[in-house]
Amino acid sequence: MPQEDKPQVQISIRGLTVEFRVPRGVLRAVDNVDLDIYRGEVLGLAGESGCGKSVLAHSLLKIVDPNGYIKSGKIIFDNKIDILSLSEDELRKFRWKKIAIVFQGAQSALNPVMRVQEHFLDTFLAHESESDKEKILSRSADLINKMRLDSERVLRLFPHEMSGGMKQRTIAALGLLLNPEFLILDEPTSSLDVLTQKYILKLLRDLHEQTGLTMLFITHDLATLAEIAERIAVMYLASIVEIAPVEELFYNPKHPYTQVLLKALPSRKKSIDEIKPLPGPLPDPVNPPSGCKFHPRCSYAMPICKKVRPKLIDLGNGCQVACHLYGGTKE
Amino acid sequence: MSDTPLIELKNVTRLFRVGGGIFSKPTFIKAVDNVSLQLHEGETFSLVGESGCGKSTLGRIMLGLLKPTYGQVLFRGKDIWRMSKKEFMEFRRNAQIIHQDPYDALNPMRTVYDSLAPPLLRYRIARNHDEAREAVCKLLETVGLSPPEDFLKRHPSRLSGGQMQRIAIARAISVQPSFVLADEAVSMLDASLRINIINLLLELKDKLNMACLFITHDIDMARYFTRSGRVAVMYLGSIVELGKIDDIIDNPLHPYTDVLISVTPVPDPKVAKSSELPPLRSLEIPSLTNPPSGCKFHTRCPYAKDICEKEVPELREIQPGHFVACHFSK
Numbered sequence: 141m142p143q144e145d146k147p148q149v150q151i152s153i154r155g156l157t158v159e160f161r162v163p164r165g166v167l168r169a170v171d172n173v174d175l176d177i178y179r180g181e182v183l184g185l186a187g188e189s190g191c192g193k194s195v196l197a198h199s200l201l202k203i204v205d206p207n208g209y210i211k212s213g214k215i216i217f218d219n220k221i222d223i224l225s226l227s228e229d230e231l232r233k234f235r236w237k238k239i240a241i242v243f244q245g246a247q248s249a250l251n252p253v254m255r256v257q258e259h260f261l262d263t264f265l266a267h268e269s270e271s272d273k274e275k276i277l278s279r280s281a282d283l284i285n286k287m288r289l290d291s292e293r294v295l296r297l298f299p300h301e302m303s304g305g306m307k308q309r310t311i312a313a314l315g316l317l318l319n320p321e322f323l324i325l326d327e328p329t330s331s332l333d334v335l336t337q338k339y340i341l342k343l344l345r346d347l348h349e350q351t352g353l354t355m356l357f358i359t360h361d362l363a364t365l366a367e368i369a370e371r372i373a374v375m376y377l378a379s380i381v382e383i384a385p386v387e388e389l390f391y392n393p394k395h396p397y398t399q400v401l402l403k404a405l406p407s408r409k410k411s412i413d414e415i416k417p418l419p420g421p422l423p424d425p426v427n428p429p430s431g432c433k434f435h436p437r438c439s440y441a442m443p444i445c446k447k448v449r450p451k452l453i454d455l456g457n458g459c460q461v462a463c464h465l466y467g468g469t470k471e
Numbered sequence: 472m473s474d475t476p477l478i479e480l481k482n483v484t485r486l487f488r489v490g491g492g493i494f495s496k497p498t499f500i501k502a503v504d505n506v507s508l509q510l511h512e513g514e515t516f517s518l519v520g521e522s523g524c525g526k527s528t529l530g531r532i533m534l535g536l537l538k539p540t541y542g543q544v545l546f547r548g549k550d551i552w553r554m555s556k557k558e559f560m561e562f563r564r565n566a567q568i569i570h571q572d573p574y575d576a577l578n579p580m581r582t583v584y585d586s587l588a589p590p591l592l593r594y595r596i597a598r599n600h601d602e603a604r605e606a607v608c609k610l611l612e613t614v615g616l617s618p619p620e621d622f623l624k625r626h627p628s629r630l631s632g633g634q635m636q637r638i639a640i641a642r643a644i645s646v647q648p649s650f651v652l653a654d655e656a657v658s659m660l661d662a663s664l665r666i667n668i669i670n671l672l673l674e675l676k677d678k679l680n681m682a683c684l685f686i687t688h689d690i691d692m693a694r695y696f697t698r699s700g701r702v703a704v705m706y707l708g709s710i711v712e713l714g715k716i717d718d719i720i721d722n723p724l725h726p727y728t729d730v731l732i733s734v735t736p737v738p739d740p741k742v743a744k745s746s747e748l749p750p751l752r753s754l755e756i757p758s759l760t761n762p763p764s765g766c767k768f769h770t771r772c773p774y775a776k777d778i779c780e781k782e783v784p785e786l787r788e789i790q791p792g793h794f795v796a797c798h799f800s801k
Contacts, residue, residue, distance in 0.1 A: 188661045189632065288754070303755075304522070333522045333688040335754070338734035342748055361662040363736035367743035386740045404663045405738040406695040408720050415695060417667040422631070 147178040149219070150322065150354055151200065156213030158195050158204060164426050169195040169208070171378035174452065177322075182348055182355045184369030184386070186362050186401070190425060192378040193358050194244065197324050200356075201235050202226065217322075236267045240320035242311050244327040244358075249311055250299040256284075256310055257295040263317055283313040287343060305336035309343070316347075322354045329364055341367050363405055366390060371458065374398050377425060377433040380452065384459040394461040396438045432464065440465055475548045476509035477650060477682050478533055478566070483507070483542035485528055489760065500759040502528040503539070504708035510682050512649065515673075515700035517685045517693035517716065519731065521756055525708040526686050530652050533684065534566045535559070564594050567643040569672075571655035573635035577627040583611070584623045587642055594646050610641040614671060633664045637671070644675055651676070653696075654686045669696050690735050694720060701792075704728045707759065707767040710786060714793035724795040726772050766798065774799065 158170040169192040177183050185193045195208070202223055204210060215223040217238060226234055243249045250259060260280035261273065281291035287309040299307060308328060315323055325344070329337040345368055348355060357368055365372055365386065372389045374382045374397065382395040393399045403416040420437040423429050429436050435445040442464060450462045483506050491497025502525045510516055510533070518526045531537040532544060535551050544551050546562045554562060570576040577586055587610060588603040590596075597603035604623075611619035614637040627635055636656065643651050653672060657665040673696070676683045685696045693702050697716040704712040704725065712725040723729045730749040737743050750773040757763055763770045769779035778798050786796040 188663055305754075334690075334731065334734045334736070335521055335749075337736070338748065339754055361736075363662065363738040363743075366738050366740040367736060367746070390738065390740050401663050402738065404666045406666065406689075406691040407738050408691050408694055408732070408735070409737060409739065409742075412695060412698065415666055417670050418663050422633075 147181070149176045150179040150217065151175075151177040152214075152216045152219075153177075153196075153200075154214045154216075156196070156199060156215065157211040158192070158199055158208060159211050160205065160208040162207070162426065167426050168378050168428075169425075170199065173213075173378075173380055175373060175380060175383070177354065177356060178371075180352045180354055182357060182368055182370050184365035184372040185356060185358045185375065186365055186372055187360065187375035188422065189360055190422070191375045193375050194326055196375070197241070197326060197356055197358055199224075200322075200324065201239055201241060202231055232267060236263065236320060237318045238320060239322040239324065240315040240318065241324040242315040242326060242328050244330075250307060252299050254298070255295070256297055256299075256302075259310075259314060260295070260317060263314060267318055280313070280317065283316050284310065286347070287313050288339075289313075303336075304332055305340070308332060308336070308340060312340070312344070316353075320353070322356070324356045324358070326358045327360070328357075330359060330361060337364070344368060362390075362401060363407070374401070377423065377428050379433060379462065381434065381463070382459075382461045383452070384461075385457070388457060388459055394455065394459060394466065395434075395463050396440050396465070397434050400437075432462075476545070477512045477514075477547060478510045479543075479545040479548075480506055480508045480529075480533065480539075481543040481545065483529075483532055483539040483544065485525075485532060485537060486540045498760055501708050501762065502759065503532065505542070506708075506710055508703065508710070508713075510650070510684060512682055513676075513680050514682045515676065515685070515697050516683070517687060517697045517700070517702040518705060519687060519690055519693050519702055520705035521688060521731075523756060523759070524705045526705050527654055528708075529705070530568070530654055530684065530686050533650075534568055534652055535563060536568075564646045565648050566650045566652070567646065567648040569636070569639050569643050569651065569653045569656040572659050573632060573639050574627070574659075576639050577635055579627050582624050582626055583607075583630075583638055586638065587611075587645060590642065590646050596646060606645070610645055613644075613675070614638070614641045616641075632660055633668065636660060636668055640668075640671060640675070644679060644681070647679065648681060650682045650684070652684045652686070655688075656685070657692065658687065658689070665692065666695065672696070673698075690720065690732055704731065707757065707762055709767065709796065710794075711768065711796045712794065713786065714790075718790070718793050722793075724789055724793065724800045725768075725797045726774055727768050766796075 153173055153175040156170055156173045160167045160169055173196060187193045199210060200215060210224060217223055257277060261276055264276045284291035284294050289306060289309055329340050359365060369386050371385050373380050376397050382398050393402055400418055404418050406415050423436060431447045432445040432450050435441040444464050450464050452460045452462045453466060454460050483503055485503040486499040487502055488497045488499055506529060520526045532539050538552060551562050584607055587607045591603045591606050597606045608619040611622055616622050616637055657668050687693050694716050702716045702719055703710045706727050712719060712728045719728060720732060723732055730751060733749050751771045753771050757770055765781050766779040766784050769775040784796045784798050786794045789795050789800050
């Protein structure tokens with residue numbers, strides 16, 4: 141929960157736009173996004189695949205695929221570091237030490253011909269000048285133990301000798317190696333089965349409680365966010381449509397898109413008839429609809445929605461929404 | 472329900488050989504261990520369990536893609552491994568699969584038409600390419616891809632995950648099967664799209680009167696899919712609980728089922744944040760090369776007693792239609 145005294149902004153994103161050149165034209169993956177992430181919080185970033193949530197998160201480390209570019213915007217870390225203006229050298233020192241990322245697809249993030257310990261050594265040496273191998277390995281062992289794995293054994297294993305859950309936990313440990321202040325978790329649990337998923341969520345929750353590390357948790361599955369996030373930002377076709385504290389978002393969703401997303405979640409606590417599929421198809425992201433991008437699928441759409449793109453407006457209680465139903469259309 | 476089940480498994484066991492070379496002795500693992508199961512015409516049935524519990528192997532045995540090491544697979548009362556070539560081909564037409572990963576299931580070099588037309592021609596559902604084209608268009612509309620002409624010439628690289636899964640479904644139903652196996656068919660898709668795809672499957676199931684077997688690790692998904700049907704919970708190759716889905720969710724009798732239900736995420740922050748880890752004695756699933764003696768769950772079961780180490784529990788009917796393999800269920 142955000143503390144009583146004013147929470148401190150750790151990362152401030154303003155007007156961020158990221159585009160990709162694709163055969164059919166230009167795909168805007170992140171469209172003029174403003175977002176503040178507070179120190180010590182767990183922020184969930186949710187949305188369907190292709191909505192730009194991973195692109196947004198990768199931009200925090202100035203990582204963009206070769207066919208993409210950051211068109212405009214600013215990302216300020218700790219009120220002083222302008223991430224997008226860092227040089228390659230400065231970035232190398234910044235990445236992993238300040239912000240670390242646990243990439244999607246744990247299964248393929250490890251090099252299949254390297255033992256786990258070599259991954260840890262390599263990562264450390266690439267970002268730090270420390271060269272005492274024993275020291276690095278003992279720190280690695282500590283982190284692996286924290287993930288409730290047997291470090292003696294795991295450090296000597298090759299990736300193919302580990303199960304999916306073990307790999308995922310190993311990668312999370314690797315992300316913590318340089319003691320980052322900010323950890324990005326990109327779909328860390330989506331490819332795992334429910335039992336392993338539950339354990340990893342619990343581990344991350346404990347880790348957050350112990351260290352107060354800021355986390356950005358990206359997923360398409362809102363149900364996992366109910367368990368770990370304190371605040372949730374919902375993205376739809378490159379824009380953030382709603383930001384709210386987790387309970388507010390689940391019990392009192394404002395944006396029609398958030399509402400349909402929640403209705404599409406199956407749960408044994410709901411009757412079958414309460415579970416509803418998403419309406420209509422996802423529009424072509426290269427030619428997104430005019431005005432509010434959700435209007436072709438929205439059951440509350442009004443004439444204005446076709447014409448004017450709604451801005452994020454503040455509704456108080458930490459809730460922000462970009463929807464004409466809530467006014468704020470003067471501009 | 473007719474008397475003869477559509478597909479019946481009788482004491483099916485499947486061994487896989489692991490390791491072993493010219494000089495070293497191979498070891499065998501039991502991926503499926505003495506499973507008996509009946510699937511009726513038009514039934515919805517779910518198979519639930521952790522990864523590696525043998526649920527996909529069991530599915531492949533039901534489709535005739537794998538031969539059981541011991542036991543029998545009957546299709547409408549006939550042993551599929553004693554069928555003539557013609558009968559077996561007819562069985563294969565009747566039993567179709569929708570794979571977990573739509574990205575791997577479609578040949579990236581083939582257009583949608585080239586993926587869908589060959590089975591129609593092979594099984595003489597269409598006699599020539601003109602008829603096949605018409606049938607493919609109809610199929611695409613059935614699975615909600617319209618206008619179909621837009622999709623005929625597309626390659627999988629130009630389809631989204633949901634669209635690919637729709638093509639995979641179209642391909643499975645194109646040959647008018649009486650049984651479709653959906654092996655984790657929605658787990659690769661976005662949470663928000665899963666319901667759309669399951670609704671499509673259920674709609675087609677009713678329309679074509681197919682039996683559907685849904686394999687998943689998510690009991691909430693199983694509930695949404697199964698409706699009034701049955702579910703079997705598998706653990707290390709054996710069925711530990713079998714019954715109507717609502718009976719099992721409301722009143723799980725096997726400790727393992729209880730664990731599976733308790734770890735399935737609930738989209739409610741108050742419930743989710745106060746949830747605790749299940750009282751399992753170990754997180755890691757035991758190795759199949761050296762499975763535990765007696766009840767295979769005893770190494771992780773919080774209630775295990777001496778008897779569980781020694782004796783294998785039988786699958787017993789505890790309440791009408793509700794079967795459990797646990798020494799302590801009453």
